[in-house]
Amino acid sequence: MTVQIAVIDDWQNVARDVVDWSALSDVGEVHFLHEYPADNATFVGRLREFEVICVMRERTRFDEDLLRQLPKLKLLVTGGMRNAALDLQAAAALGIQVSGTDSYKHAAPELTWALIMAATRNLVAEANALCAGEWQQGLGGDLHGKTLAILGLGSIGQRVAQFGQVFGMRVIAWSENLTAERAAAAGVTYVSKQELFEQADVLSVHLVLSERSRGLVDAQALAWMKPAALLVNTARGPIVDEAALIKALQKKQLAGAALDVFEQEPLPAQHPFRTLENVLATPHVGYVSRQNYQQFYSQMIEDIQAWAAGAPVRLLG
Incomplete structure (x- = not known):
């Protein structure tokens, strides 16, 4: 049969x-x-x-x-x-x-770095403006000499750390299971959770979703971040407290977010991430x-x- x-x-x-x-x-x-x-x-x-x-x-x-x-x-x-x-x-x-x-193994870290680059240099807005007949809308940011914070230094986090190192960034990392020795082996500086968020110019999430990691990036963690910092999440949406992130972005408590994953997928039609000017969002294409x-x-x-x-x-x- x-x-x-x-x-x-x-x-x-x-x-x-x-x-x-x-x-x-x-x-x-x-x-x-x-x-x-x-x-x-x-x-x-x-x-x-x-x-x-x-x-x-x-x-x-x-x-x-x-x-x-x-x-x-x-x-x-x-x-x-x-x-x-x-x-x-x-x-x-x-x-x-x-x-x-x-x-x-390279698809997700490559997409992560594409988001970091696009958000930092405001590429989507600049490209859209050019297509609309306009020219040079603002000043892009810079990565060289800045601090890249990795939340979760697994295989993907390590590859993103390598990209940061090539771009001349200082790379720090933290997770509940990470040790200073393992971080050093990857050429990364181990810091505490609070230090990770406080020192980050770009913070990139690379944890596996579990009951322990769900909501780990909460209102307190977001409050620790610099107003000029960028949050990047290509791991899983529920690791970040979505309501807290929306509030922080609306109040400009951090400069922006680059997101490929969300609490609910596909993302609802009226979701704030579709309209917030300081959000660069893609439809979970990290592995696509x-x-x-x-x-x-x-x-x-x-x-x-x-x-x-x-x-x-x-x-x-």
Whole structure:
């Protein structure tokens, strides 16, 4: 019997073309679904016939209620090796295997640095003004000699730190698990949490979202920052207290924010981040690069082939 395979969450309609899905012709039939349902009932109607579902990161939530209504589902495959939107415990209890993929490690830090550069030099406003027939709207900022503060010195944070060092910035870091020795090994100065926020000219968030990190960048932390500082978040929206950040930006308590992630995604139509002049916002594109998608989807194909052969790989949970 032919296995029915669904590829969902393909908001840009690119999944079909970035890799060769014909590699699965011996396993089953691949369907590309582009609708984004708002509720489980609608989702069940679209997915109840599929035995394999490929999801992109954390775009769609597969909670216990949804999983219980998909009795044919045997394998969930996600881009990346971590997906907080999947209830792994419920999946295991229902006999649904979950596999992940590796990721292209440079996409997120490159986007982070693009945001830092664009926000610092006011590039969007300048480019838009030029297209409108105008010329030179203001003075851009500078990075050389300034302090780059890294909140979370993992693999992405370390790469962003390297970029800062190349640009002649002083780089400092803090997280609850970071030690002075680990920071020094990366050529970074370890500081306290308060010092991180107080000394930052640019503060970039690179923590994993957890109960410990949720809301870590709160009103107190924002109050520690310089009025001329820039906050950058390409990690996860809930790490920053969104209401506190909006208030700080409205009151010009800090110069601006460059954000790729939000508390609710997609970002609601009337959200203040869409209209605040001191916000540069992008639609969670930190991992949305051709090479990353090629890696995600090619390894999804490998996961499905391995599962079909009875030897699943890259299992989560």
